[in-house]
Each structure stands twice: as structure tokens, then as C-alpha cells.
Amino acid sequence: xxxxxxxxxxxxxxxxxxxxxxxxxxxxxxxxxxxxxxxxxxxxxxxxxxxxxxxxxxxxxxxxxxxxxxxxxxxxxxxxxxxxxxxxxxxxxxxxxxxxxxxxxxxxxxxxxxxxxxxxxxxxxxxxxxxxxxxxxxxxxxxxxxx
Amino acid sequence: xxxxxxxxxxxxxxxxxxxxxxxxxxxxxxxxxxxxxxxxxxxxxxxxxxxxxxxxxxxxxxxxxxxxxxxxxxxxxxxxxxxxxxxxxxxxxxxxxxxxxxxxxxxxxxxxxxxxxxxxxxxxxxxxxxxxxxxxxxxxxxxxxxxxxxxxxxxxxxxxxxxxxxxxxxxxxxxxxxxxxxxxxxxxxxxxxxxxxxxxxxxxxxxxxxxxxxxxxxxxxxxxxxxxxxxxxxxxxxxxxxxxxxxxxxxxxxxxxxxxxxxxxxxxxxxxxxxxxxxxxxxxxxxxxxxxxxxxxxxxxxxxxxxxxxxxxxxxxxxxxxxxxxxxxxxxxxxxxxxxxxxxxxxxxxxxxxxxxxxxxxxxxxxxxxxxxxxxxxxxxxxxxxxxxxxxxxxxxxxxxxxxxxxxxxxxxxxxxxxxxxxxxxxxxxxxxxxxxxxxxxxxxxxxxxxxxxxxxxxxxxxxxxxxxxxxxxxxxxxxxxxxxxxxxxxxxxxxxxxxxxxxxxxxxxxxxxxxxxxxxxxxxxxxxxxxxxxxxxxxxxxxxxxxxxxxxxxxxxxxxxxxxxxxxxxxxxxxxxxxxxxxxxxxxxxxxxxxxxxxxxxxxxxxxxxxxxxxxxxxxxxxxxxxxxxxxxxxxxxxxxxxxxxxxxxxxxxxxxxxxxxxxxxxxxxxxxxxxxxxxxxxxxxxxxxxxxxxxxxxxxxxxxxxxxxxxxxxxxxxxxx
Numbered sequence: 080x081x082x083x084x085x086x087x088x089x090x091x092x093x094x095x096x097x098x099x100x101x102x103x104x105x106x107x108x109x110x111x112x113x114x115x116x117x118x119x120x121x122x123x124x125x126x127x128x129x130x131x132x133x134x135x136x137x138x139x140x141x142x143x144x145x146x147x148x149x150x151x152x153x154x155x156x157x158x159x160x161x162x163x164x165x166x167x168x169x170x171x172x173x174x175x176x177x178x179x180x181x182x183x184x185x186x187x188x189x190x191x192x193x194x195x196x197x198x199x200x201x202x203x204x205x206x207x208x209x210x211x212x213x214x215x216x217x218x219x220x221x222x223x224x225x226x
Numbered sequence: 227x228x229x230x231x232x233x234x235x236x237x238x239x240x241x242x243x244x245x246x247x248x249x250x251x252x253x254x255x256x257x258x259x260x261x262x263x264x265x266x267x268x269x270x271x272x273x274x275x276x277x278x279x280x281x282x283x284x285x286x287x288x289x290x291x292x293x294x295x296x297x298x299x300x301x302x303x304x305x306x307x308x309x310x311x312x313x314x315x316x317x318x319x320x321x322x323x324x325x326x327x328x329x330x331x332x333x334x335x336x337x338x339x340x341x342x343x344x345x346x347x348x349x350x351x352x353x354x355x356x357x358x359x360x361x362x363x364x365x366x367x368x369x370x371x372x373x374x375x376x377x378x379x380x381x382x383x384x385x386x387x388x389x390x391x392x393x394x395x396x397x398x399x400x401x402x403x404x405x406x407x408x409x410x411x412x413x414x415x416x417x418x419x420x421x422x423x424x425x426x427x428x429x430x431x432x433x434x435x436x437x438x439x440x441x442x443x444x445x446x447x448x449x450x451x452x453x454x455x456x457x458x459x460x461x462x463x464x465x466x467x468x469x470x471x472x473x474x475x476x477x478x479x480x481x482x483x484x485x486x487x488x489x490x491x492x493x494x495x496x497x498x499x500x501x502x503x504x505x506x507x508x509x510x511x512x513x514x515x516x517x518x519x520x521x522x523x524x525x526x527x528x529x530x531x532x533x534x535x536x537x538x539x540x541x542x543x544x545x546x547x548x549x550x551x552x553x554x555x556x557x558x559x560x561x562x563x564x565x566x567x568x569x570x571x572x573x574x575x576x577x578x579x580x581x582x583x584x585x586x587x588x589x590x591x592x593x594x595x596x597x598x599x600x601x602x603x604x605x606x607x608x609x610x611x612x613x614x615x616x617x618x619x620x621x622x623x624x625x626x627x628x629x630x631x632x633x634x635x636x637x638x639x640x641x642x643x644x645x646x647x648x649x650x651x652x653x654x655x656x657x658x659x660x661x662x663x664x665x666x667x668x669x670x671x672x673x674x675x676x677x678x679x680x681x682x683x684x685x686x687x688x689x690x691x692x693x694x695x696x697x698x699x700x701x702x703x704x705x706x707x708x709x710x711x712x713x714x715x716x717x718x719x720x721x722x723x724x725x726x727x728x729x730x731x732x733x734x735x736x737x738x739x740x741x742x743x744x745x746x747x748x749x750x751x752x753x754x755x756x757x758x759x760x761x762x763x764x765x766x767x768x769x770x771x772x773x774x775x776x777x778x779x780x781x782x783x784x785x786x787x788x789x790x791x792x793x794x795x796x797x798x799x800x801x802x803x804x805x806x807x808x809x810x811x812x813x814x815x816x817x818x819x820x821x822x823x824x825x826x827x828x829x830x831x832x833x834x835x836x837x838x839x840x841x842x843x844x845x846x847x848x849x850x851x852x853x854x855x856x857x858x859x860x861x862x863x864x865x866x867x868x869x870x871x872x873x874x875x876x877x878x879x880x881x882x883x884x885x886x887x888x889x890x891x892x893x894x895x896x897x898x899x900x901x902x903x904x905x906x907x908x909x910x911x912x913x914x915x916x917x918x919x920x921x922x923x924x925x926x927x928x929x930x931x932x933x934x935x936x937x938x939x940x941x942x943x944x945x946x947x948x949x
Contacts, residue, residue: 086863090871090941097714097940102731102760104779104823112825116912122764123772125917202908203918204896224896224918 110176116201117173118155127156130206130222138216152225173198179208196220265305268293275299275327284308284341287348289315295327295353304334306365311347313372313644321352326379329353333360335391342367349373354380361388361420368403374547374647377412381442381482384410385417390426400428400465407433409547410453411649414442414480419456423499425464434472435547435579436492437649440480447489449522449530451479455494458502458531466503469493473508473542473579474520475551476563478656486663487656490520499531508539508551541579548580548642550651556619566632566657573609573621574635576651581643584611584618591626592658593633600665607635634658696746700797703948705743711874712736713940717759720927720934721776721886723766727937730765733758735938746795751810751858753786759818759885759936774926775917778831778886780820784878788812788858799867806862806870814854814878820887824909831887834910837926838894841902848889852882860942868946875939883927883934887913890929893921 107115119125132151135142152164161169161181169183169191179196199207199219206222258274259266265283270290276299283305287293289312293301307330311317321327329350332343343365350356356378357370375384390401410417416439422429436453443451453474456467474492481488492509495502502523509517514536518525523533542551553561554575561574576582589609595601605626612619626633635653642648714732723729737755744750762777790810794803820831832850834840839847856879862872883889894914904910915921 086865086871094712094941097712097732098734101714101734104760106823106826109826116918119917120775122775122917123769124919125773125775128918200908203912203915205911226918226920 110173113176113198113201114173115157116203117179117206118159118171119157121157125157127154127160129154129225131225132220133205133223134221136219136221137212153222259301275301278302281305286310287317287319289317289347292318292320294320294322295329296322297325297327297354299327300329300331302331302333305336306338306341307332307343307345309345309348313347315347316374317348319348319350319353319356321354321379323352326352326354329356329358329380331355331358331360332365333363335362335364339366341365342369344369345373346371347373350375350384351377353378355382355384355386356380357385358383359385359387362391363388364390365401368401369406370404370408371406373408375408375410375413376647376649379414381414383415383418384413387418387427388420389424397426400426402428402430404430405432405434406430407545407547409435409437409549409647409649410439411435411437411549413439413453416441416450416452417454418450419467421459421462421497422456422467422495422502423458423462423465423497425462428465429467431467431469432471433543433545435542435549436472436474436477437549437551438476438652439491440478440487441491442480442482443488444483445481445488447479447491447522447526449494449496449527451489452491452494452520452522453477454492455496455522457497458495458499459497460499469504470506471539471543471545473539473546473549473551475508475510475542475549476652477510477520484663485666486659490516492520493533493535494522495533496527496530501532501534504533504535505537506539507535508542508546509535510551512540514538541577544580546579548578548582548644548646548648550576550578550582550640550648552577553651553653556621561653564656566654570626571622571635571653573619574653576618576620576637578616578618578642578648581616582618582648583641583643583645584613586639586641587637588639589620589622590636590638591624591633592636593626594661594665598665598668600662600669632657632661700743701948704946706948707741707743707944707946709739709741709942709944710737711739711753711755711940711942713874713938715757715759715782715936715938717761717886718935718937719761719880719886720883720888721761721763721766721771721778723761724768726767729767731760731762733760735940739942739944741790741944743796746797747792749790749792749796749808751788751790751812753784753788753812755782755784755786755938757782757784757938761886773917773919775919776886776888776913776926777916778820778822778888780818780885780887782885783817785815786812786856788856790858790860799864804864806864808858808860808862810858810860812856812858812876814852814856814880816852816854816880816882816885817850818852818882818885819850820885822887822909822913824906824912827909829906829909829913831913832884834904834906834913835894835899835902836887836910836913837889837891838898838914839891840904840910841894841898845891848882848884852880852885854878854880854882862944868949869943870945871941871943873940874942875937878936878938880934880936885934885936888927890925890927892923892925 119128130153154162155171159170159172161171166186167183171181173179177198179198182193184191196208196210199209204224208220210218212218259279260277262280266281267286268291269288272292274294276296278300280302285303285307287309309317356375378384439453441451449455477491478487479489479491493504510520511517521533524530555561556573589607590604591607592602592604595603607622607624609623610621634655637651640648713735715735716727716730716732735755735757737753739753741749741751758781760779763771763774766772788810790808792808794806821828822831839845856876858876860872860874862870864870896911899910900907
């Protein structure tokens with residue numbers, strides 16, 4: 080009788096242990112997920128994402144990009160660092176979903192400025208950012224991933 | 227002239243035949259005797275008789291001869307019989323061990339009026355019927371003297387004397403039949419005379435020792451279950467038998483079935499005679515009441531003659547063959563033959579009729595090792611001996627430890643002062659035999675229980691495959707066992723941490739199981755299991771996997787038939803065999819559907835064609851139904867005949883590479899994905915390359931060894947639904 084009750088107890092204990100140790104599905108919140116799309120998760124070889132300018136529209140009109148503009152790249156690191164192919168550096172942050180704030184130190188003029196882009200769309204390969212220009216026009220910048 | 231020559235020729239032939247037929251055949255050295263002999267002389271050396279050997283004339287067995295009888299060997303003597311050994315060079319006539327032959331048969335009328343039977347200084351042992359005087363035999367004189375009839379195995383008679391063919395009214399000749407100074411000991415049968423009283427056979431039975439014979443019969447004591455018995459009819463009055471100066475001691479009737487001592491058994495008589503003399507014999511006791519217990523006569527059955535045994539001897543004569551005739555306690559009281567020697571014996575006093583040499587004697591104590599089984603232990607006891615004339619006081623100095631039940635003391639290798647054989651002495655034999663009988667009965671009962679039990683549980687013989695897989699006789703429905711199982715499952719395929727099982731996701735498993743017993747050690751099973759598999763490259767310790775960054779989760783419904791080898795007979799239920807391991811192989815039919823989470827939403831990955839299945843016209847989407855195979859191991863603990871719990875573990879290999887959605891496909895380009903008809907291109911792009919790493923020309927998973935596998939384990943409870 081003692082053996083039977085011991086075996087029963089051990090079995091129940093192990094079953095409960097198994098259940099409790101089962102994997103839970105973690106769902107990344109949209110804000111966090113957007114950050115990861117933009118700059119990577121921070122895991123191995125996924126610490127930064129490089130986005131290359133693909134096209135630009137001003138008030139809905141495509142702007143023909145020069146060669147150097149087509150080679151323009153923004154690099155967002157997962158820890159909030161920013162750099163671009165014009166040697167500017169700075170920081171980025173998304174505190175509100177679809178709002179990308181960039182603080183850029185312009186290398187050529189040694190001036191710091193910050194810009195808030197609206198993220199129109201972003202996925203693992205493409206990103207569209209919208210910016211209200213000072214002249215009142217709306218610019219839409221399309222980037223493609225270029226890691 | 228021709229007639230004259232022919233006559234000479236015929237006469238010569240006749241003479242030659244007459245001469246040759248009368249030349250005795252000499253058998254010297256080792257020889258196998260066979261067929262018929264006109265005359266036979268058996269000299270010193272070993273001679274073997276395996277069949278019927280007939281000697282039509284004189285049989286002469288000389289001192290030093292050894293004759294071995296193998297069943298059905300018998301020596302038939304139709305003429306004179308001379309078996310003449312001497313005290314220092316006896317003749318040995320014995321049965322071959324485990325194939326004992328019969329013995330000597332004396333039969334027929336011998337034309338030679340001086341023909342006699344003279345048997346002396348011979349040892350008859352291990353035979354079925356040592357001496358048989360067949361009906362119609364006739365010789366002028368019979369002397370059976372100074373012989374040893376010991377340990378003969380036949381249960382009919384040791385010596386059987388049927389009547390010779392006298393014409394009762396006309397023939398007045400006599401046969402003197404003398405049995406003198408013989409030792410009869412350890413035999414299983416009696417000495418029988420068809421007519422002890424006779425007009426033609428003058429029987430004298432004198433100076434013999436009848437010691438320690440066990441006459442086999444049934445439980446009822448009767449005339450024939452005595453060491454010496456015969457008929458005494460009033461119809462014959464010429465010769466009454468002379469039975470004097472014999473010693474009868476420790477002769478018993480033994481039950482054929484139970485093999486236990488029933489009754490003292492010395493002398494029995496029947497017939498119309500009023501009485502028969504048995505005077506001046508030692509009859510095993512000095513107590514008349516004890517003596518009458520061993521005599522079957524009018525006191526028991528009023529239809530038979532009375533045996534006049536008084537006066538009787540209070541001890542055997544020294545002229546009898548040497549033997550121990552009385553066993554006393556150390557205080558000189560009689561040690562009863564019903565001695566129950568549960569308590570160790572301190573010693574005993576033996577009284578013999580002659581001087582005895584105990585110098586080579588060994589005292590053995592046989593006892594049972596436990597309370598109920600027939601396991602025996604023999605031990606040689608040490609003793610001190612104090613001779614006092616014909617008495618000898620034995621004081622046992624050994625300690626007997628661990629004896630259970632009734633023990634038996636046996637004193638053997640005893641000789642008399644002339645170097646002659648003296649029968650072994652046994653103390654406590656009756657109680658020992660009864661205890662042995664009880665134990666044998668118990669063993670038989672246990673055996674019958676085991677046999678009855680084995681109808682349900684055949685005895686396992688492990689020396690052949692045939693025996694390993696014995697057919698099961700139980701009804702069809704009783705072979706089924708159903709169970710519930712639970713536990714965990716761990717994915718070990720493309721997206722997993724290699725080399726560390728527990729470093730991967732573990733998910734819960736639930737299932738039902740049906741088992742069907744095919745053979746004693748073989749069963750078929752069917753499991754239906756529902757579980758989840760999930761994993762992430764982030765758990766891996768491989769850089770490429772870490773950089774790949776994929777993850778998945780899939781629900782699995784599997785349908786898994788299997789065949790299992792049970793290390794322990796699956797019909798068996800015993801306390802000693804409650805733990806029953808088994809190992810098996812099986813097939814999986816698996817339904818799966820890998821999913822992933824993109825931006826908070828769970829997507830089915832197969833419709834997204836993450837491996838380019840929908841964007842590359844050369845590819846096809848994978849099936850979400852896959853086959854596989856598995857290796858299974860179980861350890862079951864049988865709680866009782868119907869319920870059991872246990873541990874199960876199975877390693878499954880899928881024949882699909884897409885349980886985790888990641889097959890051996892090259893990374894699809896974003897542009898082709900964008901051009902495809904996939905409903906959610908963002909998700910497709912993400913899942914095809916979650917870390918957006920540069921994957922030009924790379925595969926999502928190595929085409930080599932891309933198979934997915936998983937490990938299921940846990941606990942089960944199972945139950946036989948029908949008994």
C-alpha cells in the first residue's frame with residue numbers, strides 16, 4: 080500500500096512538473112515589434128538594420144533620385160544608435176507606435192537636429208516614412224532593407 | 227561293405243553328439259551369457275545376463291563369480307543348481323542399478339534323482355525376484371544357507387516356493403527344504419511358501435536373520451504383508467515347518483502409495499490348519515503385546531491358524547547372522563521405532579547378537595532444511611563409543627543446527643568381528659518417512675496449483691524464440707488494455723538547440739493508448755496523441771541559427787500504431803514481477819500546421835509559402851500530413867491485475883522537413899514574394915527571413931539532414947477493461 084501511494088504521489092508530482100515547465104508563447108507587443116523590424120532584435124548578427132533609400136515622393140509626385148541619393152542608407156542599431164551614409168550620427172526612438180524620432184548630429188555643419196517621421200508601413204524588407212516638410216509639403220521616403 | 231561303413235559313420239555321429247552335448251560350457255572372466263545351455267559352469271569373474279538364459283542340466287556357480295542381471299535377464303535352471311561360494315570369497319548375484327534383472331528360477335522335474343539345489347555363501351542384491359521355485363519343480367534336496375539377501379528391489383517375493391508336482395496319494399518321497407543362517411535385510415518383499423505344511427516338502431527355516439525389511443503392500447495388514455508367510459492346511463500332516471532360532475527385527479509393512487510405515491510385519495499364515503509353530507524365535511521384542519503386532523494369525527482373523535510363538539527368545543542367538551536387534555536410550559529404556567527426533571538425540575545404546583566392529587561406522591543425520599519443502603541436508607555426526615560386551619553406547623558429540631521437522635539417524639558401514647556385513651541401523655525412520663510423505667504431498671499440491679495456475683500463465687521457457695512468443699489463450703477482449711498518457715514533447719528538428727534536449731521548448735502532450743496482447747512477450751499498440759511542438763533559433767547555440775532567427779509553433783495530432791516487445795511475460799501478474807519494461811517500433815501519421823506570430827497576430831506559415839513555395843513556380847507547397855516512424859520505450863508498474871501506471875518515452879522521426887516550416891529551400895527574394903498572390907505579404911516576407919539578413923544564394927535549412935524529429939515522454943495510466 081505504501082509503495083502504491085508513493086508511486087501515485089511521484090507520478091502526480093512529475094505530471095504537474097511537466098505541465099508547469101511547458102513553453103509559453105511570448106507575443107511581442109506591436110511597439111516592440113516595430114522597433115525590431117526597424118533595427119533588429121539584438122540577437123546574433125541582428126543588431127542593426129540598414130535601410131537604403133529606394134524612392135521619394137513629394138506630395139504624391141515621384142522624385143528622380145540621383146545616384147548618390149539612391150545609395151543613401153540609414154543604419155538603425157537595436158540599442159537606439161543611428162548613422163547614415165552621409166556620416167551623420169545620432170539616435171532613434173519609437174515611443175509611440177508609427178512615430179520614429181531621429182536625433183541627428185549633422186557631421187558637416189556640426190549641428191544637432193531632431194525629426195519625427197510617421198511610419199506609414201514597415202515590414203522586414205520595406206519601410207515607408209512620411210515627413211512634413213518645412214514648406215508644407217509631405218515627403219514620403221521609401222526604404223528597402225540592405226543588410 | 228557300404229552298409230557296414232554307413233553304420234560306423236552313423237554310430238560315430240551319434241557318439242559325437244552325445245559327447246558334445248554333455249560337455250559343460252565353462253564361462254570364465256567377463257562374459258555375457260545368452261541362450262540355452264545343457265550345462266553351465268560359471269567361474270570367477272563378471273558375467274552378465276540380459277535376457278532369458280536356460281540351463282537344462284547342471285548349473286554350477288563357483289566362488290568369486292559375479293553375475294549381473296539386467297532387466298529382463300533371468301537364469302532358468304531346469305537341473306541341479308550348485309551355487310557354492312565360501313565365506314571369504316562369496317558369489318555375487320545382483321541386479322544392474324536402475325535396470326535390475328530378475329534372478330534365478332528353478333523349475334521342472336530333474337530326471338536325475340540326486341539332483342539338488344545347494345546355494346551357499348552367495349549375496350543376492352538389487353534383484354526383482356532372487357529365487358523362484360516355480361510350480362512343478364522338483365529336486366531331491368534344497369539347501370539355502372549362509373547367504374545374504376539384501377536390498378532386493380522386487381515387491382513380489384525374495385524367495386518364492388511353489389509346490390512340486392507330487393502325486394499326493396502315491397508318491398511318498400520327500401524334499402528337504404532348508405533355509406539356514408541367511409540374512410534377509412533391506413528387501414521390499416517377503417519369503418513365501420505355497421504350503422508351509424506339506425506331505426512332501428520338509429521345510430526348515432532356522433538361524434536366519436530377518437532384519438529391516440520393508441514389505442510393500444497397502445494400508446491393510448494381511449497375511450502376505452509379512453516377511454515370512456504361507457499356507458498351513460490340515461490336508462497335509464506329514465511335515466510341519468520348523469521355524470526356529472530366527473531373529474525377526476524391524477520388519478514393517480510399507481504402504482505402496484504413501485511410502486510410509488504401516489505396521490510391524492514378521493509372520494503371516496493362512497489355511498485350514500489349527501495352528502503352526504513359530505517357537506524359539508526372537509520376534510523383535512521381549513513384550514508379548516509387541517510381538518503379536520507383527521504376526522497375522524487367528525488373533526486377527528479367526529479363519530486362519532493360530533501361531534504358537536511361545537516360548538520366544540528374548541534375544542537372538544549368536545548363531546544368527548550378525549545384526550543389531552535392539553536400540554535403547556542412554557538410560558537403557560527402549561528407544562521406540564516411532565521415535566520422533568525433532569529434538570536432537572544425545573546418544574543411544576545398540577545391542578547386537580554378535581561382536582560388532584564399529585570402527586568404520588558412520589553416523590549420518592538427514593534432516594529437512596525448512597518446515598515444508600523436501601529439501602534435505604545430510605550431515606555426518608561425530609560420536610563417542612563405549613563398547614560393553616555385545617552392547618555399544620554411542621554418545622553424539624556433534625551439534626545439529628538448523629534441522630527442521632523429523633530427522634533420520636543412520637548408522638552404516640557396520641561389520642561384525644568376522645568382517646561380515648551387518649545391516650544399517652536407522653533411528654526415527656517411521657516419523658521421518660511420515661514427514662517426508664507430508665512434504666511430498668505438499669509439494670504435489672503446490673505443483674498442482676502451479677499447473678492450474680499455468681493454464682492462465684504458461685511456464686516461460688526462455689531457451690527458444692518459440693517459447694518467447696507463446697500463444698495466448700485468453701479471450702479476445704481480455705487482451706485489450708487502454709490507457710491515458712500525458713507528459714511533454716520536445717522538438718529536435720531544424721529549429722532546435724542541438725546537443726541539448728532540455729535546452730529546447732517543451733510542450734504538453736495528451737493522448738490515449740490501446741494495447742493488444744499478441745503473444746506472451748509481444749503486443750501491438752495504437753496511440754492517438756495531441757501535443758504542440760515549438761522552438762526558436764534564439765535558443766540555439768549555433769551562430770547561423772541565431773542569425774537566422776526563426777521560430778515556430780505547431781499543433782500535432784498523431785496516429786501511431788506500434789509493435790512492442792515486452793521483456794516480461796505480459797500475461798504474468800505477480801508481486802515479484804510488477805515492473806515490466808518494453809521496447810517497440812511504430813509508424814506515425816502526423817497532422818501538423820506550423821504557425822508564427824507577426825506583429826501580434828498568429829499566422830499559419832504553410833499558406834505563406836515562406837520557402838518560396840508560392841512565389842517560385844518550380845515549387846509546391848508542402849503537405850501538412852506527414853508520415854514518420856518512431857522508437858518506443860516503456861516501463862510499466864503493475865498496480866494490480868487490471869491497473870498499471872508507467873513511464874513512456876518515444877523518439878519520432880518525421881518524413882517531412884516542414885514540421886517547423888523550415889525546409890531545405892533557398893531564401894525567396896522579397897521581390898518575388900511581393901509579386902506572388904500570397905494574402906499577407908508582410909508576414910510572408912518576415913517569416914521567410916525574420917532577421918532580414920543578407921541571404922543571397924543561401925538556404926533556409928541545409929538540404930543535408932533536414933529531417934525533423936521530436937521526443938515525446940511522460941506518464942501513463944492503463945487498465946484492462948475486461949478480465
